[in-house]
Amino acid sequence: MAKIFAVTIILIAIASAIPIVMHMWPMPQDISTHGYLIDEQYTDTMWEAGLSFLASQFLLAFFIWKFSSPKPGDKIKSFPGGAKGLVIAAFLLVGTECLALGVFGVKAWASVYFTAPSANAMPIQVQAGQFAFYFRYPGPDGTFGPLHPDKISEANANFFGLDTTNDPDSKDDIVTAEMAIPVNREIHLLMHSKDVGHSFYVPELRVQQDFVPGLDVTLHFTATKIGKYEIVCTQLCGLGHYNMKAYLEVMSQEDYDAWIKQQAALQ
Amino acid sequence: MHDMSTHAVPHGAPTSFIRKHVFSIDHKVIGKQYYALALLAALIGMVLSWIMRLHLGYGSLAIPGLHLLSKNGAPGDVMTPEYYLQLMTMHGTIMVFFVLTTAPFAAFGNFFLPIQTGAEDMPFPHFNMMSFWVTFTAFLVLVASFFTGTGPTLGGWTQYAPLSAIGDVGGPGEGLGVVLWAASIAIFCIGQLLGSLNFITTTLDMRCKGMSLMRLPLTAWAWFITSIMGLTAFAVLMPACLLLILDHVAGTSFFRPSNAVINDQVLPGSGGSTLLWQHLFWFFGHPEVYIAIVPGLGIVSHVLITNMRRPMLSHRVLIYSMGALALLSYMVYGHHMFVSGMNPVSSLAFSFPTLVITIPSTIVVLIWLGSLYGSRLRINSASLFALGFISMFISGGVSGFFLAQPSIDIMLHATYFVVGHFHLVMGVAAMFGIFAGTYFWFPKMTGRMMNETLGKVHFWMSFVGAYCIFMPFHYLGIAGNVRRYQAFTDDYLIPLIPVHKFITIAALFTGFAQLIFVYNLIHSRFWGKVAPNDNPWEGTSLEWSTATPPPHNNFGDKMPVVYHDPYQYSVEGASTDYVMQTSTEQLKNTDEEK
Numbered sequence A: 001m002a003k004i005f006a007v008t009i010i011l012i013a014i015a016s017a018i019p020i021v022m023h024m025w026p027m028p029q030d031i032s033t034h035g036y037l038i039d040e041q042y043t044d045t046m047w048e049a050g051l052s053f054l055a056s057q058f059l060l061a062f063f064i065w066k067f068s069s070p071k072p073g074d075k076i077k078s079f080p081g082g083a084k085g086l087v088i089a090a091f092l093l094v095g096t097e098c099l100a101l102g103v104f105g106v107k108a109w110a111s112v113y114f115t116a117p118s119a120n121a122m123p124i125q126v127q128a129g130q131f132a133f134y135f136r137y138p139g140p141d142g143t144f145g146p147l148h149p150d151k152i153s154e155a156n157a158n159f160f161g162l163d164t165t166n167d168p169d170s171k172d173d174i175v176t177a178e179m180a181i182p183v184n185r186e187i188h189l190l191m192h193s194k195d196v197g198h199s200f201y202v203p204e205l206r207v208q209q210d211f212v213p214g215l216d217v218t219l220h221f222t223a224t225k226i227g228k229y230e231i232v233c234t235q236l237c238g239l240g241h242y243n244m245k246a247y248l249e250v251m252s253q254e255d256y257d258a259w260i261k262q263q264a265a266l267q
Numbered sequence B: 001m002h003d004m005s006t007h008a009v010p011h012g013a014p015t016s017f018i019r020k021h022v023f024s025i026d027h028k029v030i031g032k033q034y035y036a037l038a039l040l041a042a043l044i045g046m047v048l049s050w051i052m053r054l055h056l057g058y059g060s061l062a063i064p065g066l067h068l069l070s071k072n073g074a075p076g077d078v079m080t081p082e083y084y085l086q087l088m089t090m091h092g093t094i095m096v097f098f099v100l101t102t103a104p105f106a107a108f109g110n111f112f113l114p115i116q117t118g119a120e121d122m123p124f125p126h127f128n129m130m131s132f133w134v135t136f137t138a139f140l141v142l143v144a145s146f147f148t149g150t151g152p153t154l155g156g157w158t159q160y161a162p163l164s165a166i167g168d169v170g171g172p173g174e175g176l177g178v179v180l181w182a183a184s185i186a187i188f189c190i191g192q193l194l195g196s197l198n199f200i201t202t203t204l205d206m207r208c209k210g211m212s213l214m215r216l217p218l219t220a221w222a223w224f225i226t227s228i229m230g231l232t233a234f235a236v237l238m239p240a241c242l243l244l245i246l247d248h249v250a251g252t253s254f255f256r257p258s259n260a261v262i263n264d265q266v267l268p269g270s271g272g273s274t275l276l277w278q279h280l281f282w283f284f285g286h287p288e289v290y291i292a293i294v295p296g297l298g299i300v301s302h303v304l305i306t307n308m309r310r311p312m313l314s315h316r317v318l319i320y321s322m323g324a325l326a327l328l329s330y331m332v333y334g335h336h337m338f339v340s341g342m343n344p345v346s347s348l349a350f351s352f353p354t355l356v357i358t359i360p361s362t363i364v365v366l367i368w369l370g371s372l373y374g375s376r377l378r379i380n381s382a383s384l385f386a387l388g389f390i391s392m393f394i395s396g397g398v399s400g401f402f403l404a405q406p407s408i409d410i411m412l413h414a415t416y417f418v419v420g421h422f423h424l425v426m427g428v429a430a431m432f433g434i435f436a437g438t439y440f441w442f443p444k445m446t447g448r449m450m451n452e453t454l455g456k457v458h459f460w461m462s463f464v465g466a467y468c469i470f471m472p473f474h475y476l477g478i479a480g481n482v483r484r485y486q487a488f489t490d491d492y493l494i495p496l497i498p499v500h501k502f503i504t505i506a507a508l509f510t511g512f513a514q515l516i517f518v519y520n521l522i523h524s525r526f527w528g529k530v531a532p533n534d535n536p537w538e539g540t541s542l543e544w545s546t547a548t549p550p551p552h553n554n555f556g557d558k559m560p561v562v563y564h565d566p567y568q569y570s571v572e573g574a575s576t577d578y579v580m581q582t583s584t585e586q587l588k589n590t591d592e593e594k
Helices: A002-021 A035-067 A082-113 A253-266 B017-022 B027-058 B081-117 B125-147 B176-205 B218-249 B274-308 B315-328 B333-337 B344-356 B358-372 B381-398 B406-412 B416-446 B452-478 B494-527
Strands: A122-129 A132-137 A174-176 A179-182 A186-193 A198-202 A207-211 A217-222 A227-232 A245-251
Touching: A002 A035, A002 B381, A002 B452, A035 A082, A035 B358, A035 B381, A035 B406, A082 B344, A082 B358, A082 B406, A122 A179, A122 A198, A132 A245, A174 A253, A179 A253, A186 A198, A186 A207, A207 A217, A207 B406, A245 A253, B027 B081, B027 B125, B027 B416, B027 B494, B081 B125, B081 B176, B081 B218, B081 B274, B081 B416, B125 B176, B176 B218, B218 B274, B218 B315, B274 B315, B274 B333, B274 B358, B274 B381, B274 B416, B315 B358, B333 B344, B344 B358, B344 B406, B358 B381, B381 B416, B381 B452, B406 B452, B416 B452, B416 B494, B452 B494
Parallel strands: A122 A186, A179 A245
Antiparallel strands: A122 A132, A132 A174, A186 A217, A198 A207, A198 A227, A227 A245
């Protein structure tokens, strides 16, 4: 039975690795300027974790195979180097691995969070609420008008709580239910939640960031490929959580200009 | 050698049924009560997972009889989106608190810690009794939420604020359901605090003559370390739950932010911090992962040593590693919050200890593997589950490398990758530890043997089945499959539905194997083969020196005296291949612990 067990462990280890090696369910394609750093980090980690996984499962299987049917008189043998050797090995191997991943990983993280958006980054405000995202563009004046939570009215399609009568900055603000951005232009996303916790996840953009009620959170990124992608909520926000999504359209500058004009006309 | 022990308040054997089996102050009865509670909870948790899996794999499938559980939640036996979330929340809460904390720590620990330390009971037996009944009450309060108001809370076992703090306006179960949830967990914390106090004092003050700390078996060390974590972690969760309840019933705003708007109404409350809840919850939550798994490390080591016929390569290194895991578990909790909106510098600060915690974990695995080398391994249901634990612990552990790094977490956070990771490393592994302990200690606890054939069938189905369920979770996560969705309506998720169907079938198959275990457990309890002697596995620690099942005061008239390390196997020159801790036989090796 021990030998069948050993073989089963090896088969399971190999079977587990096949979908990864064959890219059967790969990560969605990267369409961001910073995503390659995350992907590289992911690939390095996959190598290190994958090899550790296979090596330790094989070793476990091999030892079970080898030492489960001792003959009478077989003496207990000690692992060469004993516990000390193994502890040193763990510190050296895993310690180096951790250090390497930790140090290199900072670069990818820093590219998202430790760099300020450039001065000409395009600001877009996104508001999450049960169970929809809404987007606001500042319009020709480049300034967002203030928010008045007490004026939020779904019935009147005033999703952000704008006071267009009294706030001049709000007059030209453009509110949409889908997000369109020009390709290769840095976006400065200003995020706030209307009610509970939500999250902004676009796998292709390699961004995921929670909305925190009571806090303004920002994010910046640049999309490099024209196309239509899904923005999904990843923070449990209530019964409609599974269906809370919006579309992100990455467009050429001309298409974007036409789109924003059209949206302005609809306000 | 001086006598280090203090003594429990002497209490005679109970005579009435109630004092013997219900309100017992005997740690062994309390241990069994905890086990029974964990078993009941695990069965409920498992059935909930079946219902969820059927729904995820087969959409609007009607599950006959589901409307009996909730008329509103499952009209026509088809689950509503909110009911999926409610069942999911209950599955997580029941499994984490009432199974993974209760069985390996409170059940086995209660039964065996006093015996392994050579004590006649725990020092505060009435607190001990209270700890079980308080925990049982917590369970009833939680289950009551199925049948009250708009049902149980749908906020997930992490109960993130402000969804959990704003009341019914947030969704079904978010009013009374949350209050019952938080009350249940707060009560549960009291039970665990009482239990932890007893465990710590038993280990430090109740050891018999000759039982130095280093002569304690690895199980006793694991429970001791776990109880220290329990004392500090549950002490944080309890006030967090109380504050959450106050937000519901007293109009406070601990977790309610200003200007939240639902249904066009500005909600009352101002200045509350939603991140505060996350910090408090995860300050408990991450040690909790180790509260669930460290007893498993102890049990697996203990079972393996007996079946390898050799001590681990180093007793001390394993103890220090478990201690390091416990200590580091408080410094890593922020890795649950990398994308939560907390300061991104903190993410790096939490990432580093998270990576470092893989070092003691790796040491534990390497010591196990190194000790397997050159051993005389016996294969039985207990050792199979212990070896299976190692395999699961490795598989669940390596995915931690990904999640420890904030940059990769951007992609994998809140996806099935996380679900696969924690189910393997703390769910399945801990369950395998419970099974290993059950098959191993059953003869001592009941005086009867479990059926080995059924045990092995249970193992094979569980081992293969668990991998079929939880490995694909990782692939789904890599492809961006978000967790906590009741249906997959996003364009990029639809192609993944066949994988979910496969997982559902695997879950039903693996679940069926657990029914075989329950049958084996109950059948063996009453009709199993009588244990051939007090020490069927030829073990060395104190539980094997006493009668089967142990008498009321554990050791009868004569309290044990310990002369040896806990694991003297295959000692050269000894008369048998094992020397019990109580044996007066002189051994040639001189490197025994003092």
